[in-house]
Amino acid sequence: MKQKYMLPLTGVFLLFLLAYAGVEGAGMQWFFGIVVPYAAVAAFIAGFIYRVMGWAASAVPFRIPTTCGQQKSLPWIKQNRIDNPDTAAGVFVRMVLEICAFRSLFRNTKAAFNRNEKNKITYSWEIFLWVGALAFHYAFLVVILRHLRFFLNPVPVCVKALEYLDGIIQIGLPGIFLSGIVLLAATLFLLARRIFDEKVSYISLAADYFPLFLIIGIAATGISMRYFTKVDILGVKTFTMGLATFHPVIPEGVGGLFYAHLFMVSVLLAYIPVSKLMHMAGVFLSPTRNMANNNRMKRHINPWNYAVEIHTYAQYEDHFREKMIEAGLPVDKKE
DSSP: OTHHHHHHHHHHHHHHHHHHHHHHTTOOHHIIIIIHHHHHHHHHHHHHHHHHHHHHTSOOOSOOOOOOSOOSOSTTSOOOTTTSOOSHHHHHHHHHHHHHHOHHHHTOEEEEEOSSSTTOEEEEEOHHHHHHHHHHHHHHHHHHHHGGGGTOSSOOHHHHHHHHHHTOSOOSSSOOOHHHHHHHHHHHHHHHHHHHOHHHHHHOOHHHHHHHHHHHHHHHHHHHHHHTSOOOHHHHHHHHHHHHTTOOOOOTTOOHHHHHHHHHHHHHHHHGGGSGGGHHHHGGGOTTTSSOOOTTTSOOOOTTOOOOOOOOHHHHHHHHHHHHHHTTOOOSOOO
């Protein structure tokens, strides 16, 4: 079981060493700072479009929404308009709550055997999973938006305001950004759940651990550069602006830790289209969420239900009658 997470952990550590040693030992700043990021962005865009187009082209002949409440029925029966919507407006509200608040995860329960009573299953509310997932996704979003200050000049007011709110707790110098700390803590929680929860660990694959270790590495190197090892911010700004304007330059004074951080970000970016992380786009195209349950109000005809030429039993018997008689099988007509 340990190889499930030891192999991804070793892989992420080797990725870090590859970039750090490549810059500090071989002077390959141009490769890890220019070639790899551009290749990662190209792979992300191409892979993202390919996956989304593939999902969009998939036929969905039937209404198959997941229903978690009362369907619209008789007038005196109260309908659950969010969990079982029959209109586009209800679907919109359901999608907003699902995407922004993880509503289905909030209602998730955990089944387990009661230790005091044998063969009795008890159900408990998994509120900590919902809190951890919500903290992880929103912290990651804030980190991404906050990093836009490196790619835009002048920096938009909204990004400055977000950065101000994120660093509102002024402890030490430089001030602490809450999003980075929350991201690292939430990722460690999700990783610990996969390792120590027996049922979750049983169904987890190495591909489930790899992005978690990669994000932990990205968060840890980012926190290290901000609070411990320090990095030339002006040099990083010059470097990122060069990438954004397609006039890349290699700044002086930016060490291997930054390039290792950038390399892991690039690997994560290129990895997203071929991994489960594509649920960021798949949730919008999920027929179990984006369809209205109006089967009682509207008839839906399967577009695949075209006329098919059939072979009747009478035709079958006409074709094989002589052989059937020779084999002693009963036939409807002797001749």
